[in-house]
Amino acid sequence: MSSQIYHAIARRKLNTLQSLIPKNWLLDPLPEPLPLDVRPLVPKSTVLTPDELSITSSHDVTSLSQLIHSRALTSEAITTAFCKRAAIAQQLTNCLSEILFLPAIERAQALDAEYKRTGKTRGPLHGIPISLKDTYNIKGYDSSIGMASLAENPAKENAALVDILLEQGAVLYCKTNVSQTLMALDSHNHLFGRVMNPRNRRVTAGGSSGGEGALVAMRGSVLGIGTDIGGSVRIPAMCNGLYSIKPSSQRLPFMGQEIGQLPGIDKLGLQASAGLMTTSVRDCELFLKAIADANPWEKDPNVAFGSWEGQGEIRRKPLFGVLRADGITTPLPPVAKVLYETVEALRTAGFEVVEINAPGFKKYHSLANSFFGMGGFNHTFDLLERTGEPLIPWLDTRLRRKSPADLMQLSELHVRKSTLEKEMLGIWRDEKGRMIDALICPVAPHPVPEIDRWNGVGYTSAFVVLDYPAGTLPVRDVSNDDLMDELPESDVLGGWDSRNRDLCKLSSFVSPIILSCTPLLHVLNTWFPLPSGVEAVVNPVLQDYTDPSKTGHPNTNDRSVYLNTKLSVQVVAPRLQERRLYQAMALIDEVLHGASSESP
Amino acid sequence: MSSQIYHAIARRKLNTLQSLIPKNWLLDPLPEPLPLDVRPLVPKSTVLTPDELSITSSHDVTSLSQLIHSRALTSEAITTAFCKRAAIAQQLTNCLSEILFLPAIERAQALDAEYKRTGKTRGPLHGIPISLKDTYNIKGYDSSIGMASLAENPAKENAALVDILLEQGAVLYCKTNVSQTLMALDSHNHLFGRVMNPRNRRVTAGGSSGGEGALVAMRGSVLGIGTDIGGSVRIPAMCNGLYSIKPSSQRLPFMGQEIGQLPGIDKLGLQASAGLMTTSVRDCELFLKAIADANPWEKDPNVAFGSWEGQGEIRRKPLFGVLRADGITTPLPPVAKVLYETVEALRTAGFEVVEINAPGFKKYHSLANSFFGMGGFNHTFDLLERTGEPLIPWLDTRLRRKSPADLMQLSELHVRKSTLEKEMLGIWRDEKGRMIDALICPVAPHPVPEIDRWNGVGYTSAFVVLDYPAGTLPVRDVSNDDLMDELPESDVLGGWDSRNRDLCKLSSFVSPIILSCTPLLHVLNTWFPLPSGVEAVVNPVLQDYTDPSKTGHPNTNDRSVYLNTKLSVQVVAPRLQERRLYQAMALIDEVLHGASSESP
Structure with missing residues (x-):
């Protein structure tokens, strides 16, 4: 089919997106050349007032929520500020897919009026602008996920999480750009182009929730919702230096999203999670508690019943485990180093950290990939061919139509999965039989790499196969010193390791x-x-x-x-123990960064 | 293949089983003819001492546990009593598949010694004999599930639940008979024969956990563990007049069972639950709490994290919903009548009960059946053919080899399932938007029917598709009056309804x-x-x-x-809210039967 069709759709889609940015919010002209780190352009522009700059630069959801509650700020002021800053972020990083600025500001006004009238907020999300990955259906807006054949087909109803966010008083003001097919780790597609990393335009912004990552890093959003089935929340969080949590799949409502897959196939393989990216670790708790308090299981039948308080806890004197490598790709020196530093900081602070030996971990990479490919990608190719749309270059060398797995093969995959799940239960006890409160490990075997060079998702996809809640925590910037060390050539483990090196x-x-x-x-x-x-x-x-x-x-x-990227660590807890994960992250964050609650 | 092979295996298997009953525990000769209700034969025999008769006749787990704790009874005395009574039950109802009497009594002695030495019991299950469906692996014993090709192959390790029961101090003394393939509603197979209903030998004992049902009804067990994927705990509980709870699939450990299916296929369709049958409603709480307190998620990765207290609750003034029919098979007059009486009793006691209109309910029957058949039964036929074993007559007219469903068909089944799950969320609110605390409905559209005449599993399988916890509660005996009413012929709904009539x-x-x-x-x-x-x-x-x-x-x-059967009702709560279900059952039980905690 002629590529004219997708070209025409892409043009219309992009024009519509551009047209929804008010003229006086445009950076016109854009500085040329753009600097490596585009974030300093925000305060330099005159789009934001000083107040708006302060609102967006200096707060997390927790503090904004307090300011709304104490009537020091209105939702309208906050929403307007974030709409403006998101507009700037879009111009500098290509991070948006749908713009709802005008209805968002109207909604913020209505929420302010409601608070004035009733004296009651709807809770901690009342009046807070929240951005969502393009996958989440919002009635009346596309969920194109960067594919022409899915564009220009507005959703007929809200995703379950969208309904809950609206009930809780959140303000939805934009949706964010993703990778074509959601299967690439760079957020690049033919409808909206490529999401750029705001702090370092040479490196990837990550994917598939890369638009969220870039937008929050630009502080065009104070809290972003993505999805994660291989690392799609944690990878962009790492790339953009953010806190993130991918909960277990049954924790946050996932229902009502466009994921570009054969309907129902998701129930046969790995379960994706809705997840969040924040600028402070405490916002993770605020958000997860707010959703749990909203009885999400009454909206999405896949959500597990359970209050926030019922989601586990670390002990007063927690014991940590550290998993330094997955046995497939040896972490490059900067990654190993920041993990080492984190462990040493915990030990210095008086916490015990034991080495975790998990030989089963190396089996996850290929198992996850087998699950990802079980449908043979036929639905994806059908969607693309409908408008003559080609694959993005990164996928073009990796994705081919295949026969779907049959029932025997699918069953065999689940046998492998169950065997590993059982084996991995062992990592939660040390050799003395003591319980490990949380696990620390790399997010990836490399620092934030150049565009289109993310190498494998084993360190993140393992915790999708296991359905463990896992989060990322930015530790510090890469330093020159980090770049000096070499891995011994003699220890190359195989193809993935070689590419990683x-x-x-x-x-x-x-x-x-x-x-x-x-x-x-x-x-x-x-x-x-x-x-x-x-x-x-x-x-x-x-x-x-x-x-x-x-x-x-x-x-x-x-x-x-x-340089100009963040090094992060991943923190992991057992399945459905999101509060235990959060408490571990909060403790590690305090050990690393002191009582500061803002992203370092 | 010659049927000689399975015949020989069956003979050896049955001989072994018989040989494990001590000679002086035999009812020799059996009275001929056996009465319709064989239960009165227990006190008439001299196998049990008066004390043993009292121990087995007059207690539930709760009271036995208190007697062990207070040192009024030893585990040895209790275990010996239940071993003897189970031996009698076996002779009268064919309910056992594996006998562990000798090691059980030795274990009971060891537990008594431990308590004497340490002054501590391991918890409420310390010293309590518990019987298990044949599916649960116990190291060193077969899990033949009534199929010759699975016999004479002792399990190499314990099921996860077995390990937990042992840790908690339970005494495992027998496994119980099932239906061949676990897919029939009568517990009948070629290894051990047919389980007979002890209270009325003309009617079915139910299946597939029918051995458990008959054993507990004989009071040869005080608490039995079964499994339920279509009604396999609730149906035998109804047939034998017992309390039962089938929890949501992630509540009790299921891992480590022989279910006669292609390994891994269970992950592609409906999720079975481990469930329990008891003689008192309060024992349901005792058991579910004991398992939750044992951190079962550390043994079986599929178990959801969560304490008993975190599994929901009914409100102080609960609102009940009643679902009177599924739209496929109209309940026969005795079933409708006992549901009516239950609702009226609740209303008289001051509780509101609203009528639930759930048009989606009628879709569950065929959807569940499609899931059950998705593998084309090929693994079953392979197992049978290995020893030349034929299907049991009831299955012989119903089961044929088919092509397994392909990925597209499996996906489509899950789309239907998800759609219905979402639709059914609506039943938890009444027309005024008030929350329904629990739902009451029939267990089946008919009373306990004659052997091999159970008609469909729609009323039970729906709550497997939905993964809602559901329990049965015996209300009263069938009376002569119950048998007088007629359904109007004009209202026949279809084939299932016609067969039901x-x-x-x-x-x-x-x-x-x-x-x-x-x-x-x-x-x-x-x-x-x-x-x-x-x-x-x-x-x-x-x-x-x-x-x-x-x-x-x-x-x-x-x-x-x-006549001589019990009429029961089913009680249902939302997913993963087992405590809410239990509290609703306990309240209904008290309204119906007063404060008595023993099975009516």
Whole structure:
């Protein structure tokens, strides 16, 4: 089929999106060239008033909610500020897919009036603007998930979580950009283009909830909702230096989303989770408690009954476990180092951390991938072919139509899954039989990599197979020192490990000496190279920067690319114990960053 | 393959079983003919001492546990009493599959010694004998589930629930007989023969956990563990006049059972639950709380985290809903009447009961059946053919090899399931939007029917599809009056309804006048007729009574068969709210039967 159809849809879709940004919220012209870190452009522009800059820069949901409650701020003021900042974020990072600014501000006014009239807020989310991944249906808006054939087909009803957020008084003001098919770890598609990482345009913003990650990192949102079936919340959270929690699949309502899959197939394999990204660890608790208090099991039959208080806890003197490697890809030195530092910080603070030996962990990578491929991708290709839409380049070399798995094969996958689930129960006890309160491990075997170079999802997908709640916690920025160490060549574990090591190979033109010269590198990095062969329809505002004719560089293998990114750790708790996970994250966060509750 | 193989296995298996009953525990000779109700034979025999008769006749787990704790009774005394009574039950009802009497009594002695030494019991199950359906693996014993090809292959490790029961101090002393394939509603197979209903040998003991039902009804067990994927705990509980709870599938550990299915296939369809049958409603709480307190999620990764206190509750002034019919089979007059009486009793006691209109309910019957058949029964036929074992007669007309469902069909089934799950959320609110605390409905559209005449499982399987916890509660005996009413012929709903009405058609030779003459009927009923064509290997002790050459009667269509059976109701709560279900059952039980905590 002619590619004209998807081109036309993409053009209309992008035009509509652009048209919903008020003219006086446009950064016109955009600075050229854009800097590596676009975040400082926000205070430099005149779009936000000083108050709006302060509202969006200096608060988390917890403090905004207190300010609404004490009548120091209105929802209208907060919503307007975040709409404006989201508009700026969109212009700089391509992070949005649907814009609801006008109805959002009207709703905020109505919520303010309600509070004035009744003297009661609806709870901690009253008046708080919350952004959602494009997958969540909002009545009257597309859930195109970046695919032309799903565009221009507004949802007829709200997702269950959307209904709950509205009941709780949240203000929905935008939906965010994703990866085509949701199966790529870069948020890139032919409808809206590629989401750029605001703090370092050379590295990926992650996916598939990459629009959320970039938007929250731009502080165009104070709390973003994504979904995670391989790492799609935790990966963009790591890429954008955010806190995140992927709960167990039955914790937050997932029902009522467009996920681009054959309807019902999701029940045969791995269960995806709704998850959240925040700027403070305490907001994770605020949000998860608010949803639990709303009886979500009355809206989505897949949600497990249970109050927030019933979701586990760490002991007064918790015991931590550390899982340093998955046996498939050895973490690169900066990743190993930040894990080491986290463990040492806990030990220094008086907590015991034991080494976890989990040989079963290496089996998760291929098992998760078998589940992901069980449908043979036929629904995906059907959707694409309907409008002549090609795969994005990263997927083009990876996705092929296959025969779907049959009942015997599906059953066999579940036997493997059950065997591993049972085996992994053992990681929650140390050799002395003591209970491990929470597990700490890498989010990925590499730092935030260049665009389209995320290498495998084993460290995150394992906890989807296991359905354990897992969160990410930003620890600190990459330093020059982090880039000096080498892994021994003799220990290469296999193909995944070899590709992973490519991510820290030194190129000939960047020596360790240059690495210590950060200001120079900032200039070098102003232009980011795209992988060759990228031919995507992109946001025209950003076209200059994603036009391959202007780049065409190969991947640089320049370690300096990792400067201006955050190093994170992953924290994990047993299934359906989200409160235990949160308490562990809060404790680790306090040990690492002190009592500060804002993202470091 | 020659049927010699399965015959030989069956003979050996049955001989082993018989040989494990001590000679002085045999009822020798059995009275001939056996009475309709075999229960009075227990006190008439000399096998049990007066103390043992009292221990087994007059207590539930709650009171036995108190007596152990207060040192008024030892576990050894209790275990010995129940082993003896189980041996009698086996001789009269064919209810056992594996016998562990000797090791059980040794374990009881050890537990008594432990209590004496430490001064501590392990909890409320310390020293209590508990019987298990044959499906549960106990290391060193078969889980043949009544199929020759699975026999003589002792389990290598314990089921997760077995490990927990042992940790909690329970004494495992026998496993119980089931239906071949677990897919029949009569517990009949070629290894152990047919389980007979102890209170009325003309009617079914139910299945697939029918051995449990008969054993507990004989008070050869004080608490039995079964499994339920269509009604396999609730149906035998109804047939045997017991309390039962089928929890949501993630509540009790299910892992480590032989269910005769292709490994892993259970994860693709409906989730079975472990469930329990008791003689008192309060024992349901005792058991479910004891298991929750044992952190079962640390043993079986499928168990949801959550304390007993976190499993919901009814309000101080609960609102009940009543669902009187499923729209597929209209309940026969005795069933409708006992539901009516239950509702009126609640209303008289001051509780509001609203009528539930759930048009979606009628879709469950065929959906559940589609799930049950999705594997095409190929694994079952493979197992049977390995030893030349035929299907039991009831299954022989119903089960055929088919092609397994493909991925598209499986996905479509889950779409239907999800749609219905969402629709049924609506039943938990009345028209005024008030929350319904619990639902009351029939267990089946008919009273306990004659052998091999259970008609459909729609009223029970619906709550497997929905994964709602559901329990049965015996209300009262069938009376002569119950058998007088007629359903209007004009309202036949379809095939299932028509077959259901056959169960209350009057035969020419039993008039309503005779029905009022109970003593005569007891004589008439002394011999029970088997459906024609039954050719099963049966327990030789019972052979006289199941030998078709001695019966050959067609189904009698004699309503008097329902005398000497219990009428029950089903109580249902939302998913994972087992405590809410229990509290509703306890309240209804008290309204119906007063403060008495023993089975009526």
